[in-house]
Amino acid sequence: xxxxxxxxxxxxxxxxxxxxxxxxxxxxxxxxxxxxxxxxxxxxxxxxxxxxxxxxxxxxxxxxxxxxxxxxxxxxxxxxxxxxxxxxxxxxxxxxxxxxxxxxxxxxxxxxxxxxxxxxxxxxxxxxxxxxxxxxxxxxxxxxxxxxxxxxxxxxxxxxxxxxxxxxxxxxxxxxxxxxxxxxxxxxxxxxxxxxxxxxxxxxxxxxxxxxxxxxxxxxxxxxxxxxxxxxxxxxxxxxxxxxxxxxxxxxxxxxxxxxxxxxxxxxxxxxxxxxxxxxxxxxxxxxxxxxxxxxxxxxxxxxxxxxxxxxxxxxxxxx
Numbered sequence: 001x002x003x004x005x006x007x008x009x010x011x012x013x014x015x016x017x018x019x020x021x022x023x024x025x026x027x028x029x030x031x032x033x034x035x036x037x038x039x040x041x042x043x044x045x046x047x048x049x050x051x052x053x054x055x056x057x058x059x060x061x062x063x064x065x066x067x068x069x070x071x072x073x074x075x076x077x078x079x080x081x082x083x084x085x086x087x088x089x090x091x092x093x094x095x096x097x098x099x100x101x102x103x104x105x106x107x108x109x110x111x112x113x114x115x116x117x118x119x120x121x122x123x124x125x126x127x128x129x130x131x132x133x134x135x136x137x138x139x140x141x142x143x144x145x146x147x148x149x150x151x152x153x154x155x156x157x158x159x160x161x162x163x164x165x166x167x168x169x170x171x172x173x174x175x176x177x178x179x180x181x182x183x184x185x186x187x188x189x190x191x192x193x194x195x196x197x198x199x200x201x202x203x204x205x206x207x208x209x210x211x212x213x214x215x216x217x218x219x220x221x222x223x224x225x226x227x228x229x230x231x232x233x234x235x236x237x238x239x240x241x242x243x244x245x246x247x248x249x250x251x252x253x254x255x256x257x258x259x260x261x262x263x264x265x266x267x268x269x270x271x272x273x274x275x276x277x278x279x280x281x282x283x284x285x286x287x288x289x290x291x292x293x294x295x296x297x298x299x300x301x302x303x304x305x306x307x308x309x310x311x312x313x314x315x316x317x318x319x320x
Contacts, residue, residue: 012152013133015097015252016270022194129157129205158204228289230257242310255289
């Protein structure tokens with residue numbers, strides 16, 4: 001029989017830091033039969049949710065913004081309510097890479113009476129805390145300009161310094177020092193591929209409250225993003241050439257496409273680094289590619305011109 005409490009864990013981290021890798025490792029290395037997952041994607045179509053299929057778990061995607069912004073908060077509350085009817089003991093919420101989670105405790109506190117009355121349930125959430133995944137490679141470049149990233153760190157109970165195999169020991173030490181300045185109370189765990197043992201999570205996430213503040217996520221400060229509908233067939237070398245034309249102004253490019261032989265490829269782009277690999281296992285749903293810019297200005301025309309130059313056809317891109 002399900003408990004009256006569902007332990008809720010928030011996973012934050014900037015775009016491309018390794019949040020989905022962290023969650024996959026957690027699910028593969030421990031017991032997860034009574035676990036639920038909410039994946040929040042900044043773009044209008046989901047990618048991370050497809051990478052989490054195959055675990056036979058209830059998974060829900062909330063797309064096109066941050067769950068801490070007013071434009072999506074209502075949908076997030078309804079999703080939380082829906083999961084209370086599931087036979088789960090814990091719920092992981094993978095926040096958008098651009099999310100500012102400052103208001104998480106306040107949101108749960110405000111919505112609990114509504115959920116109890118509206119959905120007639122005595123079950124409620126017990127917030128255990130936040131885990132922030134930090135990209136050791138990109139942190140120093142972005143920390144001075146990305147308010148949400150610093151807020152994610154400050155709000156966390158556990159900070160995971162990921163990708164340390166791609167920096168020197170001295171560089172990792174410098175990042176760790178800055179993380180300690182931002183959040184002197186959180187344990188910092190260094191890792192590769194976001195592999196963190198369950199014991200480390202249990203030791204650090206036990207409901208300790210952090211300072212509550214308002215989230216900086218608003219509809220007005222939303223940056224430019226869009227999605228490519230890639231139902232056709234695309235040579236990997238041409239796709240790579242196109243992506244390298246547009247990646248300089250991006251924060252994140254991720255998704256899937258097929259070649260003429262039916263092979264499915266996964267695109268994983270962070271900043272000006274683009275990686276294209278054959279997808280592991282079955283990828284459900286449409287072939288979509290999400291583009292998230294570093295700016296608010298409309299880049300649609302430049303993207304379409306770059307596509308035309310490489311593929312010679314009309315560009316299947318639509319702004320969110």
